[in-house]
Structure formats: structure tokens, C-alpha cells
Amino acid sequence: MTFDITLPRIMKVGAEAVRELGALVRDLGAQRPLVVTDPFMESSGTVDAALEALRGAGLDVGLYAECVPDPTTDSLEAGLAAVKDHGADLLVGFGGGSSIDTAKALGFLSLNEGPMREYKAPRNNTGPALPVVAVPTTAGTGSEATQFTIISDSGTDEKMLCTGPSFLPIAAVVDYELTLSMPARLSADTGVDALTHAIEAYVSRRANPFSDGFALSAMSAIGANLREVYKDGGNRAAREAMMLAATQAGIAFSNSSVALVHGMSRPIGAHFHIAHGLANAMLFPAVTEFSIAGAESRYADCARALGVATREHDDATAAQALVDELKALARDLEVPTPKSRGISAEDWERLTPLMAEQALASGSPGNNPIVPIAAEIEALYAQVYG
Incomplete structure (x- = not known):
């Protein structure tokens, strides 16, 4: 019996790992990363550590901070525009599962035609996608290490499971200190x-x-x-x-x-x-x-x-x-x-x-x-x- 194994190419795990985000993204060959996160991560200043690390590595950094809980196909439209406007060559999903799932979906849809519903399970997606570096701020979804994203269809309210290596982050930065303020x-x-x-x-x-x-x-x-x-x-x-x-x-x-x-x-x-x-x-x-x-x-x-x-x-x-x-x-x-x-x-x-x-x-x-x-x-x- 054989079974397929997929993992992020690089995983940095431990206290203060987020400080190494900039060097990681630079080493991956990216120059114009877009950080994908939610309004609370921006207003609370939690995302600042990631932005500082990226800027400190000399990268041209963009910020999209409009992710919503349980992302929908409609909510992806503004994110896709942000990816295009910044000319992003890599996405950093920063936050809980919703932000990381949003980054995965944006990375995929940026290089693939058609609505998200065409790519839901049982289809296994293996096509191109912008690379995603996942930085979780909650200890739960595991999305930083999975080949899945969950997006709700705005037309039907179906919560779609989309699967395949296309949605696997190229790297993950797992810093438990980002979870210390979780309620x-x-x-x-x-x-x-x-x-x-x-x-x-x-x-x-x-x-x-x-x-x-x-x-x-x-x-x-x-x-x-x-x-x-x-x-x-x-x-x-x-x-x-x-x-x-x-x-x-x-x-x-x-x-x-x-x-x-x-x-x-x-x-x-x-x-x-x-x-x-x-x-x-x-x-x-x-x-x-x-x-x-x-x-x-x-x-x-x-x-x-x-x-x-x-x-x-x-x-x-x-x-x-x-x-x-x-x-x-x-x-x-x-x-x-x-x-x-x-x-x-x-x-x-x-x-x-x-x-x-x-x-x-x-x-x-x-x-x-x-x-x-x-x-x-x-x-x-x-x-x-x-």
C-alpha cells in the first residue's frame, strides 16, 4: 500500500520565529509579498511584527487587512484586487484559519480562471498558485500545514471544502507567542x-x-x-x-x-x-x-x-x-x-x-x-x- 504525503517545504517553529519571516520570504525568491490578515490583527498591532520582519529584509510589502470570519466567494473579490494592485509574488497568510484560508484561495484564484465552486471537493487541485507563507495566530486550525481551504459560496451558503497541493503553503512560521493574548x-x-x-x-x-x-x-x-x-x-x-x-x-x-x-x-x-x-x-x-x-x-x-x-x-x-x-x-x-x-x-x-x-x-x-x-x-x- 502506498499513500501520498504533502508538507510545507519549510517550517520554522518556536518562540520569536516570526522575526525570521522576512529572511524566509527573501530566501524563497519573493520581492513583493502581500500580507493577508483581518482588521483586528491590524488595529491591535499584532501584524506589525510580520510587517517589520518583511520590511527589515528589504522587501516591498503590501497589506490587505479585510479578511472576514468564514470567508465567502464575495469576500475574495477585494482580496484579488489587492493582489493584482500590489503585483504580489507571494502571500503571507497571517492570523487564524480564516485569514490563512483566504490567502490560500487568493493565491489559487490569482492564477486560475473561473469561480471557486468549480474547484471544490471531490476535485483534487494540482494547478499553479502564488506561494503562500502561513503564520498562524491561533492554536487550532492547522491550516498552516494543510492542503485544504474552506470558502463559503455566497450564492448558496454552502461551506465548500477545496483540496489539493495547490492550497498547501510553501512555508509555515509557527510562533506560539502570537497566541498568548487569545481569549x-x-x-x-x-x-x-x-x-x-x-x-x-x-x-x-x-x-x-x-x-x-x-x-x-x-x-x-x-x-x-x-x-x-x-x-x-x-x-x-x-x-x-x-x-x-x-x-x-x-x-x-x-x-x-x-x-x-x-x-x-x-x-x-x-x-x-x-x-x-x-x-x-x-x-x-x-x-x-x-x-x-x-x-x-x-x-x-x-x-x-x-x-x-x-x-x-x-x-x-x-x-x-x-x-x-x-x-x-x-x-x-x-x-x-x-x-x-x-x-x-x-x-x-x-x-x-x-x-x-x-x-x-x-x-x-x-x-x-x-x-x-x-x-x-x-x-x-x-x-x-x-
Whole structure:
């Protein structure tokens, strides 16, 4: 059996790594980088470290700071104009997953014709794209190391998964110090996102020995540190561990896949504007419990990696301990239900059939240990509503 492995060409990991961004971009042969970020990163001054490093390397730097949460096809238009106006030869995606995903999409669309919907999964995109250097400021999405971008279709509200090496950053700068100011809610949601990546990569039907190692390592670190960064965001050791774990989880699922949790969470984000990590957290315990029978021993391994079971526990006991831990984690991190978040039962029920259809169309549920039918997905949506 063979499996394909893709990774960024260069990864700089550690405290103050962002200071090396300028030299990295210069060494990649670029002269006119465009930094792609969001308004908060600009107004808070967080992006200044990246801009200073690039300017210090003698580069002609542009700034596009209009990224929006959950980027849409409409939101890309201004970014494409900025890329053209600056004559950018490289993009620096700086921020959370939305900014990095936006940079990936802009890099691709700058060199390819047609609307983004033509490039969504199951198409595997291998064509040209402007190089992207990803600089994450949250410990969760792992987008700095993946060959995926998520863009919502403004015409249909479908949250499209676009895949392939065309979307893989050429380099990543992973500096945990950029996460020290993350608020507790964002720390929790992005941390659960990373844990979902790791577990789904490990139980996926496309798992392989390469992705397994990264997934298990990420689980161990997240199990030991997620509650701590939620409680004390200034804990540097915990922040560093979570940042590395998020990147490891990104490598894992980029070279394996995600599964049913992600397939179901994307429509929630698209229709109800719930942050991706939070939507995952809402679904995680129920979807895991549904899926265990399809890969009990793999889920048991996850429980052991998280530290909630040992090798002395049989697989059934360990797998159940994983479900119990995910429920406890949701309580400890104060994860709301869709109902407590303010989504009406009428709207939830009305959109459930469409969300189930969109989840299946994304392809991710097909990687799940138990591949669901639409009615089972609808039942899970009803279960998690609250």
C-alpha cells in the first residue's frame, strides 16, 4: 500500500520565529509579498511584527487587512484586487484559519480562471498558485500545514471544502507567542478543533502510519494542556504545547482526512455563523459515540493517548472513556448547545435536511468509521440541538 504525503517545504517553529519571516520570504525568491490578515490583527498591532520582519529584509510589502470570519466567494473579490494592485509574488497568510484560508484561495484564484465552486471537493487541485507563507495566530486550525481551504459560496451558503497541493503553503512560521493574548473562548474552540483533527485523522478510513504518529502526539499534548490554556492563557509552556499540537494535527489530517464531525460542522457554520471550532465542539461527543462501533480499537488508542485510559483497559472500556472525556471536556470548556447559543428550534429543524445533504456532499462523512446515511445525520443534528 502506498499513500501520498504533502508538507510545507519549510517550517520554522518556536518562540520569536516570526522575526525570521522576512529572511524566509527573501530566501524563497519573493520581492513583493502581500500580507493577508483581518482588521483586528491590524488595529491591535499584532501584524506589525510580520510587517517589520518583511520590511527589515528589504522587501516591498503590501497589506490587505479585510479578511472576514468564514470567508465567502464575495469576500475574495477585494482580496484579488489587492493582489493584482500590489503585483504580489507571494502571500503571507497571517492570523487564524480564516485569514490563512483566504490567502490560500487568493493565491489559487490569482492564477486560475473561473469561480471557486468549480474547484471544490471531490476535485483534487494540482494547478499553479502564488506561494503562500502561513503564520498562524491561533492554536487550532492547522491550516498552516494543510492542503485544504474552506470558502463559503455566497450564492448558496454552502461551506465548500477545496483540496489539493495547490492550497498547501510553501512555508509555515509557527510562533506560539502570537497566541498568548487569545481569549479563553477562542482558546477552547480552536483547541477542540485541533483535537477533532487529530482524532478524526486517526480513525479515518484514509489513516496511514505517517499521519497516525502526528495524530497521537497531538492528542497527548492537547489532553495535557487544553484545559490549562482555557484557565490560564498566560501559561507559556501550555501555549507552546498547544501550538505545536495544532500543527501536528494539521499535518495528520492533511495527509489522512477529517470525517463526520467536520462534514456536519461546516453547514452549521455556514447557516448559523457559528465559529468552526465551536461547531466541532458541539458535535464531537455525539458523533464520536455514533462512530465507535466502526473502529473501536482506534478510538481506544485515542483514549489512551489522551490519558483517560491505559493499556490495562480493554478496547470497549477505553472507547467509552473517550466519549465520557469528550462530554466532560465540553462541560469544562463551557461549550454551548445550538439551543443555548440562541438558534431557534424552528430554524434548526427547517435547515437540518439541507445541512445533512451538504455534509454528505462534502465527502468527509465518507471517511468516517461508520459511513452515515442522510437520516442518521439528521438524527445526530437533532440529538445535539440541546
